[in-house]
Each structure stands twice: as C-alpha cells, then as structure tokens.
Amino acid sequence: MYDFDQRIERRGTESVKWEIQNPKWNGEGMLPLWVADMDFACAPEITEALIKRASHPIYGYTLKSDALYQSLKEWIHKRFGVEVEVSWMTGIPGVVPGIHVAVEAFTAHGDAVLIQTPVYHPFYHAVENRRRHVVTSPLLERDGRYEMNWDDLAQKLSDPRVKLMLLCTPHNPIGRVWTKEELERLGRLCVENGVIVVADEIHSDLVYEPNIHTPYYSLAPELANQSVTFLSAAKTFNLAGLYTSYLMTENQQLLRDFTITASKMGYENLNLFGMEATIAAYQHGEAWLAELLIYLRRNAAYVHEYLSTRIPGVSMAIPEATYLGWMDFRQLGRSQAELNKLIREEAKLGLHDGTTFGRDGAGFMRINFACPKSILVEAMERLEHAIQK
Secondary structure, eight states, X not given: OOOTTOOOOOTTTTOHHHHOOOTTTSOTTOEEOOSSOOSSOOOHHHHHHHHHHXXXXXXXXXXXXXXXHHHHHHHHHHHHOOOOOGGGEEEESOHHHHHHHHHHHHOOTTOEEEEOSSOOTHHHHHHXXXXXXXXXXXXXXXXXXXXXXXXXXXXHHTSTTEXXXXXXXXXXXXXXXXXXXXXXXXXXXXXHTTOEEEEEOTTTTOBOTTOXXXXXXXXXXXXXXXXXXXXXXXXXXXXXXXXXXXXXXXXXXXXXXXXXXXHHTTOOOOOHHHHHHHHHHHHHOHHHHHHHHHXXXXXXXXXXXXXXXXOTTOEEOOOSBSSEEXXXXXXXXXXXXXXXHIIIIISXXXXXXXXXXXXXXXXXXXXXXXXXXXXXXXXXHXXXXXXXX
C-alpha cells in the first residue's frame, strides 16, 4: 500500500542529512547514510493533518492540548498493553533537550551520571554540558550481540557520586531490545543505590518480531517510581524536524522537578505542527508503521547478507530494533583513521564513525538503512569496490 521504494529528492529542503556539506558525512559525491531520519514519505494522514492546520492563517502560541497527551496514552495502551495517565506526562521539544533538562533537574554540579557504551553520543554532551561527570559501563560484546556488564554496573552504581543513569532502550547504536528480566535486574541495582533512571525510549515502536519492548514505566512500581521516560513519534513516523516529545513518570515529584527546570531553561513550549502531526500519527499511523517495519527488516537483512557473502572482513548483525546498523570492520585490521579514509574518500559513503559513540566503537561504523533499497544496493556496491581496490 505504501511505496517505500520511491526515491524522494531531499536536496533543496535544508535537509541536514543531505545538505550539511560536511566531509565526514556528505562531501562531494558521497552517499549520506548517517543521521537518524528516514528517506521515506510519512503517512499521508499526517500530511493531511498538517495541511488542514496550515489552512488556518494564524500560527500563534498554542496550548499543549489534551488531545496530544490522550493520543499518547491510547497509543501506549494499544502498542504495549500498559495503562498510563495523562497526569504523568509533560511535553518537551525533543528528547535531547529533555535529557539536558533531566540532568540539570535531578543532579548537581560535580555529580556523576552513568551511561552504557557505545551509546548515542548526545548522552555524553548532556552530562558534560551540565558540568557533571560521565561514568561509563561498557557493554559486553559476544559474537556480535551485546549484553550488560552486571559486575561493572553493580560496582559503578554503588559509587555515591553516581546519582543518575541514562538508559537507551532500545539501544542506539547496537540495536538491542533489553528483556524484561534485564530491565528488572538493572532497576533493582538502581533502587538499591538510590540512582534515578532516565530511559530514552524514542525507538520503542521500531522493534522487530519476535523481540518485545518492555517500557521502563511498566516495571514494578518500586522500580518505575525511581525513573522518568522520554517518548516521541519523531523516529517512528519520521517527524524529527517537528521537535515534539514527551517525558512521562508516575513520580509526581520528579515530574514537578523536571517541569520547573524545563521552564527555567526555556523549554516549556511545543511546536504547533509537531503536536498536530503527533496526534495524527498515533491515531492513524499504525498501518503505515506495520508496513515500514517489514521494509526496514528486509533492508537490514539485505545488508547483513551482502556483507556475509560479498565482503569478507565486514559484518553487521541484524538489529533487534531501530533502523540503525552497527557495522563491524575490525577484521580488516585498519586503524580508525584508515577506516574513515576508506569509507569517506574511497567508498564515498557518509557513515557515522563508531568512535562517536565512545572508545568502544573503534572498528565500527553506524549505518542508517531507513532508505529505499536501491540506495542500499548502491552503498554496498561502493563499499565492495573500495575494499577490493
């Protein structure tokens, strides 16, 4: 029903992905497969809702409507079978700004924040920009699959300086969907040590069967009550440029602290069109999403198979979630500088340098496969030719 094979020209739209003119990602002749938005048209119901609202010629300050929060409440119940309340929610113009606010609201200068690496690089920035200390707990990799390092987590969460943990669930860039048992074990460690969990669940709708996403807010009350969760339709429905996200927690004190801090930092308002798009996405986008997930899973399988059969020394496990692949180049035996030169100058591909996500990312590249398959075919052919040469 939906044409995800269509190649839509994005140049001329001020697209960060296609027009940033950065030699790392989009230099002359490069094919950009880096920043995490999709090269697909969004669900037509979203476009229709935006056109309808745009037809009213006044775009003044707008309230966060009850319909916005109600649409999320209904989506969560339908998608995950979890009952939440509108009173647990507040809006924030993006998950990344929200994480900055959370670090400011729930910690003090000199406190430490734990992250599991390799991880989405704005986690580092949010901690360091708020003058807190980053504490890393590297994930353990076994045959392309990553797991939590429980001994290391227990040791570092027990450090009295660690007040907060930023949890990426599902995890970017490795594509893991943490099981309920893993989250419960982690939650108990955090409760025992008085550590607040900030869960980034922006990719929670982009999970491939048979994997099942467990929302952190659905855990036992004593675990969920010591946490806040960020959510958004931005990744799911390709609405990143509309800057509309949520924070949710049943803990009213954490919600108040966050809301007050967000207001002080100037983040109390949402984008008018972002709200309209989000409501339309949650009310009418489920069929589009179902077809999207099938297409994305096939794209991931294509890259995995191509590397396995055509490019010895390079591999990519099919992720359990997200549209981001974690490509392993370590068997080529090249330094990161040599690998970047191969990718950028010889293959002419704009991939995300793995070390962007931490030192654990050396030898890796992140690829965004949320694009028409024909683009991936071209990318794999470029990579194969560059390595053979």
